[in-house]
Amino acid sequence: MKSAVGSSWDADSIQQMGMQSLLALFDDSCEGTIAIDDQSRIVWINDKYAAFLGLKAPEDVLGKAVEEVIPNSRMREVVHNGKPILLDIMMIRDQPLVVMRIPLKDEDGKVIGAIGFALYDRLQRLKPLVSKFAELQWALANTQKELAQLRHSKYSISSFIGVSPISLELKHRARRAAQLDTTVLLLGETGSGKELLAHGIHAASGRADRPFVGINIAAVPETLLEAEFFGVAPGAYTGADRKGRDGKFKIADGGTLFLDEVGDMPLQVQAKLLRVLQEQEIEPLGSNKITKVDVRVIAATSHDLKQLVADGKFRSDLYYRLNVLPIHLPPLRERRGDLDALCEHLLEQIAKRTGMPQRELAPCAREALAAYGWPGNVRELRNALEQAGMLTDNVSLKAEDFASILSLVEPSQQKEPVPLAKDGPTPAVRPLAEAVADLEKNLIKSALESTGGNKASAARLLGISRATLYQKIMDFELLSN
Numbered sequence: 001m002k003s004a005v006g007s008s009w010d011a012d013s014i015q016q017m018g019m020q021s022l023l024a025l026f027d028d029s030c031e032g033t034i035a036i037d038d039q040s041r042i043v044w045i046n047d048k049y050a051a052f053l054g055l056k057a058p059e060d061v062l063g064k065a066v067e068e069v070i071p072n073s074r075m076r077e078v079v080h081n082g083k084p085i086l087l088d089i090m091m092i093r094d095q096p097l098v099v100m101r102i103p104l105k106d107e108d109g110k111v112i113g114a115i116g117f118a119l120y121d122r123l124q125r126l127k128p129l130v131s132k133f134a135e136l137q138w139a140l141a142n143t144q145k146e147l148a149q150l151r152h153s154k155y156s157i158s159s160f161i162g163v164s165p166i167s168l169e170l171k172h173r174a175r176r177a178a179q180l181d182t183t184v185l186l187l188g189e190t191g192s193g194k195e196l197l198a199h200g201i202h203a204a205s206g207r208a209d210r211p212f213v214g215i216n217i218a219a220v221p222e223t224l225l226e227a228e229f230f231g232v233a234p235g236a237y238t239g240a241d242r243k244g245r246d247g248k249f250k251i252a253d254g255g256t257l258f259l260d261e262v263g264d265m266p267l268q269v270q271a272k273l274l275r276v277l278q279e280q281e282i283e284p285l286g287s288n289k290i291t292k293v294d295v296r297v298i299a300a301t302s303h304d305l306k307q308l309v310a311d312g313k314f315r316s317d318l319y320y321r322l323n324v325l326p327i328h329l330p331p332l333r334e335r336r337g338d339l340d341a342l343c344e345h346l347l348e349q350i351a352k353r354t355g356m357p358q359r360e361l362a363p364c365a366r367e368a369l370a371a372y373g374w375p376g377n378v379r380e381l382r383n384a385l386e387q388a389g390m391l392t393d394n395v396s397l398k399a400e401d402f403a404s405i406l407s408l409v410e411p412s413q414q415k416e417p418v419p420l421a422k423d424g425p426t427p428a429v430r431p432l433a434e435a436v437a438d439l440e441k442n443l444i445k446s447a448l449e450s451t452g453g454n455k456a457s458a459a460r461l462l463g464i465s466r467a468t469l470y471q472k473i474m475d476f477e478l479l480s481n
């Protein structure tokens with residue numbers, strides 16, 4: 001076919017010349033040009049690109065997979081789906097380059113390879129874009145570094161304060177567990193230090209410089225748990241998750257995943273968790289791609305897992321999988337020998353945090369604390385010390401400074417009966433429902449205080465479900481707790 005101007009140029013030759021000119025132009029104004037075949041092997045690279053990449057002998061890279069030379073290359077993607085990537089920015093040797101990638105097709109339209117152009121300093125107009133990109137890259141790298149630091153363990157095993165023989169043995173077991181790369185199951189009441197010890201085990205293990213990622217299963221709504229664990233593939237959902245997101249297993253890859261309150265896991269998720277623990281593979285929601293992960297799991301629970309298995313609420317195969325190396329954390333009331341050291345440590349922490357002078361314990365206060373049952377364990381002890389410090393300006397805390405705090409927490413240990421009426425020395429006669437509601441409200445407040453606001457643990461102490469507790473918190477307007 002002739003062209004419209006009537007010269008001897010036909011459309012095919014115009015197309016061919018156009019292509020040649022374009023290629024020559026790109027070759028001239030580009031930092032580099034590279035071509036690959038349908039197997040994504042390099043078939044050609046120009047001298048400029050070879051020099052930019054620091055290749056001493058460009059011919060040596062011919063036949064190599066493109067990613068061996070440019071690790072973050074997307075040329076394979078272009079060959080794979082036959083679609084060009086007309087404008088993209090990529091970092092090569094710490095420099096942002098504007099890149100364009102075009103599929104090469106034969107006469108039948110079959111993709112036989114791809115050609116890529118990398119542009120840098122010649123396109124002045126793209127400079128603001130490139131420098132903005134470099135700025136964002138820098139900010140992202142910094143944020144990632146900060147996040148990685150935050151994910152590293154904050155504590156070591158010696159952060160677990162305890163000098164009683166029982167605590168020394170516990171720390172010894174934890175150190176041994178750190179050396180073995182197996183699953184650990186921490187068993188103990190709420191506030192007994194399971195999470196603290198999990199941090200310590202990670203910090204003493206070979207994974208210390210990799211992330212420590214925690215998830216409190218009781219705090220995640222059932223419907224979100226799977227996404228939280230395994231992630232979501234791009235496009236699986238609309239809205240905020242459209243781009244997909246990594247799950248905790250992926251984030252913890254190479255490191256440790258701490259599964260807190262593992263006994264609260266729904267049965268259906270238990271089955272999936274078991275598979276991941278066995279195979280060390282995850283499948284994000286909405287994806288059919290399986291990804292390998294290398295994660296060490298430390299699980300914790302304050303439930304009697306064996307009982308849950310007997311009740312059919314916890315899978316026995318998962319129980320055995322988690323129970324490889326169980327460590328029991330005894331409640332504080334069974335290791336009262338730790339109280340002095342713990343109080344000293346916690347009072348120092350509180351003083352540092354609040355900026356107030358460090359308090360001491362008078363002998364009568366020590367006796368009162370030693371006689372108490374501590375259902376909320378070390379968390380409750382810390383709260384009690386902090387509250388007592390707020391009630392008085394005296395440096396030395398006395399037994400009476402704890403009276404109201406401890407009696408609130410454990411009704412069975414109260415010297416005074418629980419007041420049903422707010423005023424008057426004797427309980428006023430009033431409608432039963434009102435009095436019962438008051439009592440209920442007080443008990444819920446106490447449970448929340450003794451567990452430091454941990455609702456799952458408070459529900460357990462009260463023997464009610466989390467849902468019921470949440471409802472009652474709303475009913476009694478206890479939201480600030």
Ligand SMILES: Nc1ncnc2c1ncn2[C@@H]1O[C@H](COP(=O)(O)OP(=O)(O)OP(=O)(O)O)[C@@H](O)[C@H]1O
Binds near residue numbers: 191378
């Ligand atoms: N032996 C200890 N030495 C110092 N601090 C401790 C000790 N045990 C617990 N704590 C502190 O008490 C608080 C509660 O501990 P932690 O969260 O580890 O308990 P937990 O057993 O995981 O509780 P829960 O089952 O409610 O999640 C934390 O602030 C922790 O640092």
